[in-house]
Amino acid sequence: MNGKEAAGKKALEEIQEGMTIGLGTGSTVYFFLKALAEKVAAGFKITGVATSQQTIELAKKWNIPMRALNEVTTIDVTIDGADEVDPDLTGIKGGGGALLYEKMVAKVSTRRVWIVDSSKKVEQLGAFPLPVEVIPFGWKHVEAALSEKGYLPKLRRDSEGHPYVTDAHHYILDLHLHSIADPVLLAIELDHLTGVVEHGLFIGITEKVLVGYPDGHVETMVKH
Numbered sequence: 001m002n003g004k005e006a007a008g009k010k011a012l013e014e015i016q017e018g019m020t021i022g023l024g025t026g027s028t029v030y031f032f033l034k035a036l037a038e039k040v041a042a043g044f045k046i047t048g049v050a051t052s053q054q055t056i057e058l059a060k061k062w063n064i065p066m067r068a069l070n071e072v073t074t075i076d077v078t079i080d081g082a083d084e085v086d087p088d089l090t091g092i093k094g095g096g097g098a099l100l101y102e103k104m105v106a107k108v109s110t111r112r113v114w115i116v117d118s119s120k121k122v123e124q125l126g127a128f129p130l131p132v133e134v135i136p137f138g139w140k141h142v143e144a145a146l147s148e149k150g151y152l153p154k155l156r157r158d159s160e161g162h163p164y165v166t167d168a169h170h171y172i173l174d175l176h177l178h179s180i181a182d183p184v185l186l187a188i189e190l191d192h193l194t195g196v197v198e199h200g201l202f203i204g205i206t207e208k209v210l211v212g213y214p215d216g217h218v219e220t221m222v223k224h
């Protein structure tokens with residue numbers, strides 16, 4: 001068992017029969033989905049709402065019943081991963097490019113629980129490049145505006161060197177900030193930049209983080 005698997009399995013304790021569950025994205029969520037699929041196969045009834053094409057494909061493969069976000073009115077709990085989490089439970093997400101749909105699903109969820117391995121716990125955010133999702137039209141001007149602010153943006157590319165395209169058909173500029181002194185201020189600034197669709201700063205969005213360690217134990221961080 002590794003930390004991701006430990007956290008993913010622990011998240012099953014957040015789920016009750018009959019719930020509508022937001023299904024996050026990534027290699028930690030993979031373990032949660034796998035464990036959830038085993039329960040579903042044994043007759044446990046839930047409905048999932050995916051945050052990415054990658055998660056839709058896994059859910060289909062494992063016969064997890066799914067609905068689109070527009071087909072549900074509320075989501076009881078969303079289980080998602082994160083790239084970095086600080087002591088306030090502010091996080092960076094979007095390493096896998098799913099930040100926009102993840103934030104949309106999180107915002108309509110009653111509870112949000114993140115699952116991470118212990119390497120994701122940080123005192124200050126920013127060592128992980130901050131993903132900023134942008135409209136492809138004129139993206140170089142958004143890049144220039146971010147460069148001017150000293151945010152060191154870099155267009156994300158796929159393995160063939162083409163611009164990486166999100167599920168919503170946008171590009172991603174990763175900001176190499178190294179440290180983020182004030183996530184709230186930065187989020188406000190990015191929210192107001194024309195051409196930016198969304199960014200990976202998730203502030204006040206989760207109430208609980210399950211942190212898995214290599215020895216298999218799981219620490220629970222909660223909002224104070």
Ligand SMILES: O=C[C@H](O)[C@H](O)[C@H](O)COP(=O)(O)O
Pocket residue numbers: 024025026027028029080081082083092093094095096097098099102
């Ligand atoms: O876009 C991807 C998501 O925000 C993921 O939840 C995040 O990148 C963490 O992924 P992983 O569990 O694979 O490290």
